[in-house]
Amino acid sequence: MQSQKKINFASDNAAPVCPELMSVLQSENDGPALGYGNDETTTRMEHNFQDLFGCDLRAFPVATGTAANVLGLSVMTPPYGSIYCHRLAHIDGDECGAPEFYTHGAKLVLLDGDDGKLHPAQLQSALKRSNAGNVHHVQPAVISITQANECGTIYTPDEVSAISDVAKKHDLGLHMDGARFANAIATLGCNPAEVTCNAGVDVLSFGATKNGAMSVEAVIFFDPEKGKEFEFRRKRGAHLFSKLRFLSAQLERYLEEDLWLKMASHANKMASRLETGLRGIEGCNPVYPVQANIIFTRLSETTIDDLENAGFLFYVMGPKDEGDVRLVTSWNTTEDEVDQFLQIVAKNGLSA
Amino acid sequence: MQSQKKINFASDNAAPVCPELMSVLQSENDGPALGYGNDETTTRMEHNFQDLFGCDLRAFPVATGTAANVLGLSVMTPPYGSIYCHRLAHIDGDECGAPEFYTHGAKLVLLDGDDGKLHPAQLQSALKRSNAGNVHHVQPAVISITQANECGTIYTPDEVSAISDVAKKHDLGLHMDGARFANAIATLGCNPAEVTCNAGVDVLSFGATKNGAMSVEAVIFFDPEKGKEFEFRRKRGAHLFSKLRFLSAQLERYLEEDLWLKMASHANKMASRLETGLRGIEGCNPVYPVQANIIFTRLSETTIDDLENAGFLFYVMGPKDEGDVRLVTSWNTTEDEVDQFLQIVAKNGLSA
Amino acid sequence: MQSQKKINFASDNAAPVCPELMSVLQSENDGPALGYGNDETTTRMEHNFQDLFGCDLRAFPVATGTAANVLGLSVMTPPYGSIYCHRLAHIDGDECGAPEFYTHGAKLVLLDGDDGKLHPAQLQSALKRSNAGNVHHVQPAVISITQANECGTIYTPDEVSAISDVAKKHDLGLHMDGARFANAIATLGCNPAEVTCNAGVDVLSFGATKNGAMSVEAVIFFDPEKGKEFEFRRKRGAHLFSKLRFLSAQLERYLEEDLWLKMASHANKMASRLETGLRGIEGCNPVYPVQANIIFTRLSETTIDDLENAGFLFYVMGPKDEGDVRLVTSWNTTEDEVDQFLQIVAKNGLSA
């Protein structure tokens, strides 16, 4: 059984490392270098981010998406603060309480919102009930949005700006979980600054691991001053690597020659192909608009079994007989893999 | 200036990744794998540790030595507990409060001890004054020792056992920071179990990063039950890698063909060569017994300048005119590098 | 203006201290006594609780209701745990994140439920989605219910037992916030054990401050073993009083001659009188069943103004023109005060 080839629609982080980033690890490994970021690669990497966003930011590499999110948030909220996010946000549901740990107990306030997105009116309404200034209640400190989000949809620059207006009005910081930021930019086709710093984002988790890296994300502070505190929090969170240059080298290469966008574009294109195929099969319409590399749909139990038997990896989100599944495409998903998947789904046709 | 070749006596973690471990990253990168440790490499890696220590342990990969230490400690002490360690322990002086963060505020109690080692009598005496059971005082929970330690000396199995006796008598856990565990075993020549589980150690940080890995340490729980809690703490500490297999693969290869011991033996041998040379130069006798790959000595300011100008990297521990320096050898230190270093020191002779 | 007499329907904790408890402070103040609970009054107090509940419990005095709740909870959940409670629970909405602080970051999971009560079926359904055992998610640890709750309704012994069954099935602790426990027992007319230890409650905040005390609550551990850890957590929470005997003395007297029940019965009776009056006025029907000493109703803005001008204190829960108000009766509320209140409400009649 183990020898059967697995085809990954489970997660973009179950994909292998792309050759360009594997190769850069090799080339970085040339002689000694001072540890903990005091190396030349880390300096160059930060400059590249400054060039990309066109502003005087700080960029810090960490090794996991959760670390990027919670270290960023820990600088943005006091322990008695609250973080407004979508009910489906990764920071609430999938990080085992890491935000609460790193912020020393800040509270996540969960909001509904179509397609996994926060909407300004709902934020306004929630903040009106927040009891800001009242000592009996946690104090609103941050709004956190995910781009591309957990449902696979995307905020436009205007949508981010509208949320930022709410944030500013209530004196809150704006955080963006960009574990799949590349997928969002690949779809939006805009400069990354347009949907972040220029739209009011303060801190960005700039993901790479889900898009071909071995394990690296950058935490971007668009206000360089805030970066100073970050460094102490990263170290005491045990996230400062001695051989940091190997993280920095991945990020440096990731930005070169638009590698990050090329890989994300491919993953998005495969998701689009999958979407088109599913729309042609009765009962299989995606639940949310497909704007990045994630598709939620519903399959029959038989179809799920058939797919699993054929070696496909993917998440069944609840009881198998309810059939809710999540499909994620990656930088290395092939057209052929998509088509094989669709073929099996189509075969069971209306039985779905 | 940048083109000058640097010769690293600064730290073993400033050395590059050894070819065997770089190569295993490449070979591991073959197709998709389920994330977060649900891959076959991680399973094999843990079995290899069980074989090495000859017992039913749990082994968890994390990416930094600080993470290994503080996640281990966080399972061993309540927030109102205290951790007894040497005044020079890495967990107190070099982790920016990470132990306090991960244990939610446990207190480190600092003890003196020759050559960077804790001694049973001093521990006994300190624990007598600990007010165990008294609600006004933090409660002794853990003894933490470093092997090889911050002064470059080593505990024998008997010494560890004697400390474990004190720990058991006071119902404390025994933690070992083994960032340089390989260097200790290379010198002791014993089975690793003799100086850990068989000598009463409960949790071990089994280091690899300082000995040729890119960034990986194993946290070893000799009581597998405790491992369950560890997994939640690792995740909320943001230290669970999605592509964990690349950490596991390094550890797996590290244990194969005694790679870990071969590399550590080489580093130790280079330290020994350096020691011999220094002992022949007046005023340069090492401060502590040289038992692993670290040497503390004293050099004149002129010598320090000359060495730095020649491209040598090393730490000056205080004001340069006091001349206290730390020299660390690595898996890739060469005899030639040692000899060049000694030549410059010898040149300044009695001026030291 | 300041000389106008205020009539308190704002909160039972805005009422004065009852004469019996004020008097006991005086009598306790006779000579020295060892501090921190090593006094005889504290010992007697605990025995009285053991007699009341008929079991071998531990009872610890603390000075605030929030302290009672969060210190109790801190013993019941690991930092990576979660606490299931009603969306309106005091621990979520009115303690400024104290539960997160004391538990080091556990997550409160908020559930809906009619009349401010948790219902077994909803708990079951939520726990089914809790991902227990999965390392990416906080782990269910505690169910917390309020008795009498924030809406002024009460759990019967059978209802508590049914919740306890769910707790046991999922291996969770059951916590009861009894800031108004006396009001609940006064209505239920049962032995307090029936609705707590005998019904599966593990830890109880036994309130007194809202029912005539100066500032004291008891944290009751029905499993005495758990009490040991509590004492360290209370001390490091800075809640161990040196002159603890003055807290203990209040609790001791509170239990004597059914003082606690007499005062709560009076408060409940006044709420009942208020309810009857309101039901006779169009548009003023209470929102929830009136089972303790809290009534939520809706008043016109004019009525609110008239009441405030007449010296009545009470909380307007949102914008004044929406008219949602909370009325709380106390041990010292008089029939006359209720009738005066009703008279003003009735005067505005249908204009409401």
Place this chain on the structure above:
Amino acid sequence: MQSQKKINFASDNAAPVCPELMSVLQSENDGPALGYGNDETTTRMEHNFQDLFGCDLRAFPVATGTAANVLGLSVMTPPYGSIYCHRLAHIDGDECGAPEFYTHGAKLVLLDGDDGKLHPAQLQSALKRSNAGNVHHVQPAVISITQANECGTIYTPDEVSAISDVAKKHDLGLHMDGARFANAIATLGCNPAEVTCNAGVDVLSFGATKNGAMSVEAVIFFDPEKGKEFEFRRKRGAHLFSKLRFLSAQLERYLEEDLWLKMASHANKMASRLETGLRGIEGCNPVYPVQANIIFTRLSETTIDDLENAGFLFYVMGPKDEGDVRLVTSWNTTEDEVDQFLQIVAKNGLSA
């Protein structure tokens, strides 16, 4: 045995409440009052502190000395900060890790110093080794001194100023644990501002419990701005009393008619009488200068037994046969009690 009258030299917090403060509780208990500090007594109390110190400060009542210290410190240091204090400081040795809990893990750096006092030169030297700005190390944030301190000695205004100079030079806050502040001022005879705000103190724990109150201390912020954050931290620490007016009333009365100084002067006078007596008995010279109401001396085991048999309460600091004892006088210690004590000690004469 229980009927034997106990004579308290154990602690000033084992003394009863003084009549004036007991009486004010009674008079405060007149009708309802809004909770949580929204009452007129609390407002007046704060004004009285502003008058006493002659500046625009904030004064917040809390119920325990530990709460006062740790809540104050929690505003002054980031979680990755360090607090420099004397090795004997109450915050390190007697608060069960409360400072670490409330600061979320800041580290206490323990310094030696004659007579329980910090000295500028030692502070300077320690801060030189603190690695400020280096990400591997906790960052110096606060110096905390105790006035009167744990050895019963006192800082002069000049000594506080000299420490403040060091603090300012290193950009640190200066905290004063004034659990026995009244005893210090009674001895110094200066205006309290001279040894606090005018000498550079930022935050003061202004104690009352050890000097006749039931349980209240004020946390004084000489920078009113910092007070805002304090209020949230007090609430989430569960230290905001609903019936706060009873704490405020004690503080208000405590300051009136120099009650606080009269009581402390009496306690100091009794300590002085005790000191004089002890100096006349061979081997009984106090260990530290007696400047407040605490005396450390050495007694023979026989004497200790005799004193205990006669009903005297006091702390034996180590093994009884070593004979180290601490004697504390209180607002209600009588000359007769002192003389009885001395008589028993003298009786055993040279056998000591």
